Amino acid sequence: MTRRRFLEGTGAALAAATAAPALAKQSSGARALRVTTPSTTIQLTVNGTARRLAVEDRWTLAEVLRDHLRLTGTKIGCDRGECGACTVLLDGKPVYSCSQLAVWADGRSVQTIESLAKEGELNPLQRSFVEHDAPQCGFCTSGQLMSATALLNATPNPTAEQARAAMTGNICRCSNYNHYVAATVAAGQPRSARNAPTPTKISSAGSAVAALNVVGNATARIDAAERVSGKATYTADVLLPNMLYARVLRSPHPHARIRRIDTSKALALPGVKAVVTHDNCTVVWGAGSISGGAQYNDEMKKITKHRRYAFNNPVRFVGEPVAAVAATDRHVAEEALLLVAVDYEPLPFVLDPEEAVKPGAVQIWPEGNLSPNVRNETQPIGTRRGNVEDGFKSADHVFEDRYSTSFVHNAQMEPRASVAAWDGDKLTVYTPTGGIANCRTDMARDLGIAPDNVRIVCHYMGGNFGNKNQNQDADLIAAVLAREAGAPVKLELSRKEDFIGVHGRWPTAQYYKVGVARDGTLQAIQLRGFSGMGPYRKNSGNIAGVEIYQCPNIETSISPVYTNRTVSGNFRGPEYPQGFFGIQSMMDDVAAKLKMDPVEFILKNMTRQANDQTPYTTYSLDECIRRGAEAFEWKKRWRAVPGSDPGPIKRGAGVSFMAFRAGLGRSSAVVRVDAKGKYWVHVGVTDVGSGAKTTMGLIAAEALGVPLSQLEVVWGDTDRCPYSVGESGSRTTIMTGYAVVEAARDLRKQIAEKGLPKGDAVLIASATPSPTLQGKVRSTFGAHFVEVEVDAELGRARVTKYLAVHDCGRIINPLTAMSQIKGGAQMGIGMALHEDLLYDRRSGTPLTPGYYGARISTHRDAPEIDVLFIESDDGLGPFGAKSMGEASKVPAPAAVANAVANAIGHRMKDLPITRDKIVAALAAKGGRA
């Protein structure tokens, strides 16, 4: 019995229940429905307008809204009802539109983000979101707004707790939870009672910070209106004429040789326009494997031994791309994937870095599992100072221990996508990149075309966290499919594919040996570390931390090791949170064993000069720690005897500190002015959510001596913007911002000499400075203070107080700066207490590839985070600004872990510190639990 016979000829009941499937052209101009796909005509009221639509029974409400009604303000973050980005109101109630079929909404009313603003005017809730800097990358914002709208409809004056409860089903990976809650509560208050948030700022004792005109004032993002109204266009919102949809087929095996791929059935499926595999696509993905070298170094990519292609054989991790198809709609593309027949020969595999370096381990590459470095030498990363053996001999106490951290995914709200279109020889790619310039260079090199023939466009992107400052294999696959098919191609990854096919933080095992004098002064530190890189070394694999201590004798040896797991890559302080957790837990433990207050231990041993010998441009680490301890009431919250609170509910406090690169470097900017005195600032940024657009605008306005309203920032398009170092490594403000200053100064000089231009003429200035530090080291400093409460019987750990203190130089925009610091700290809490990508060991298959399984933090997991800025101005960079984007992620897990240890009197040495581990540890101790 064929499906058609069934639909046409079966019981009357069924025919009556559904409309007969029919070909129907929709008024929106979408493709005609295929006759064999069951479809129904529905009546749906959308934002007050009655619509009559013919929909396939399998279309979700989200799909109808976005693809067929072109209401792209509603976003798809996971398509599985696990994240909330797709929240709309159905008959006034928030629902996940990705998890509701359109046919079920027949006769009902839907309200989307597009309904909130009236005639271009933001409503009070949207304005409150802007004022409180709720949207960072903006991808979760539509969903948060719809949940908040429903809340305010039912409860006009909600409390913070009510707001959190109502918005629990909306995840924000930028982790800006505090500001979403504050914005929602404020929207329910009378105008007079609302207070826009401002962080506490005090000047560093060693550095006078003179006030400026524009820079330093809390300023709403210049594109906040787009982010709160659904008008921001992200890559998946791009729709080009004749565009095809593409999907990728991925390896189910952790290690396998592909004997044969048969794509004939897939190619024969009506609607399929191209299929690519390693048989017909030999494009190298240079940035995918660079032996830990600089990603922007083309020479490095040419000599890398372990090359990573768009399609590899053998495949070396579950999720590795095997084939890709482009078809007329995404359902056809999905069906075509199922028709690609792959004959695999499974191979043995290894999952853990420490297992992978043992003799006899499965070899992932012929040269072995220890990744070679940029010179193709197979040796660990290491540093040395003094002689650790002498140090241990002279120490009064020697301690040894092991710490480990898990694979944590960037999990940015926007799933990876790429839209590629050829126009003759010229390629345009819309992609959620953090570096349009680097992406263009990479695409040109990998495809063998001139960089001038590549245009990269990214105006809005939903989160970056460090791993997108280059091209991605999705960009290459989309470009190749587009060339094959002769039509633009939109390649989309599911959330699961994003989790396992893209990159996350490398997991580590860290062995420390520490020698101290009896008064707590460090004598020697030795670190032997292992980083799990996946089967390609996409980034360094290093483990930082030793360098923030002052110690005469140090020795580190860190092995970046290949494993058959999802590839590891840069994620917000790529080598720092893991290492800082390890070494600062170790040192916190040493302090406890010496019965020293950890704050005293840090003050005694923290770095005062870089590598114990080079001065910092300005130094405020001691201030960060002292002022922070005072503001946090450290002495009241820290337990001198860990775990000493009576009863099962125990509190404790932990501290961590950081010093993090804020060096100068090369970037570009172009500034121009017209006869009317309007300015444009061209910068190669995409604004990943950090507020970079606004920061560049503020810097330009200050340097030009004009108000922000008199200038426009031009961004996100390589055809219009000059080179930028790209948004990773916390460098955009420092490097691109400095180029803006130089270009602005040049333009100001031109105006002083020639006056403003006349008529249609413009004056232009460009700058590509490459400043150096002349023998000093430039660093951001900080300290985090955390109080936790642990239920020793039920294993629940929650943060009850959090203070982040940072010297990021001069704060350009206190409003967006606060969001960055809070977001990084919250991500650190998640890394400490929840997040992991768990693997089934026998099959090498990831078991938790999604927001639900990986336990990404929700509103209820986010405590209030207080921020204290200690401002300094070393006369370098743009107005003395230093790095910030990664600064608060870096020390956070260490502070949380130290607080847990103080509360329960037991050191948890393996992240994440989940409930089951706490209960098991305390039960084993025989203490409580």
Added chain:
Amino acid sequence: MKSFTNANPRDLAHAVTLIRQGRENNRSVALAGGGSDLVGMMKERLVTPDVLVNLKSIKGLDQVTLEMGGVTIGGLITLDALASHRLVRRQYPVLAEAAESVATPQIRNVATLAGNVCQRPWCWYFRNGFKCLKNGGTTCYSVTGENEFHAIFGGGPSYIVHPSDTAPALIALDATFRIAGPAGERMVPAAQFFALPTVDASRENVLKDGEVLAAITLPPAPAGARSTYHKILDREAWTHAVVSAAIVLEMDKDVCGRARIVLGGVAPIPWRLPEVEKMLAGQRITPELAARAGEAAVAGARPLAKNGYKVPLTRNMITRTLVAIADRGLRNAD
């Protein structure tokens, strides 16, 4: 998603007919309540129905009606409507608390009580498409694999834990399930609705193919009943219960009469504790008795390699919850 036909039944009889017709024509049929979990599974191709019977189109199957002092709750009531229903909150708080603890507001706005009770397991082997006992295979991967969240009671051959929050509450309230099917209607006590894997490892309950859980009847709330649902999660929100307890104590001043204790998150079915219930009957709930009750609750536990922590966790949870319920009575009248 694989293509399918959505069918909107007029009433329960029509729904049963649609299912029967589909199966007679060798079409696979799935039932949709709120649909959020089903749609996700269909996107993963864990279920690939040819026909989807949309139960939400049936009017009147979502009401709370008084019947002989008790209530009948239509299976299609949303968890949000159930949790905010004044009568349910007042007389059966354990059920309101359980419903309120599920997932997120967006899910509770569409998820139905019947759907929550009949929910498929959230075992990560099942959900990631491993061919296991739950989807046509012959093995349970958790036994020698990652079993941090799996069963410590009643496991074997499958070691899933039942994922429903409302199910333990309904058993603790002595609910009866009304099932509609091709052979008519039948009533099944909640305690007998759920089936151990030794009965049929591929299923979690006794629903036969073609049957629909239509309504749930609760007897009158006993006088002096104090009840609560304590759910332990793995984040602060959203996740299924690591372990949970639905507890109903019929109290006369501070003496416990009849007790009902049903656990979630520990077994393939909601796990009643008749021995502990007997321990509490006729006793004052003191901290010592609560502690002994906790010990008794986990006496027969058989943990797997990685879920041993569930034993102290369950023990402590029960002790803590019993003390809290007893304290409640000391502080205020119900």
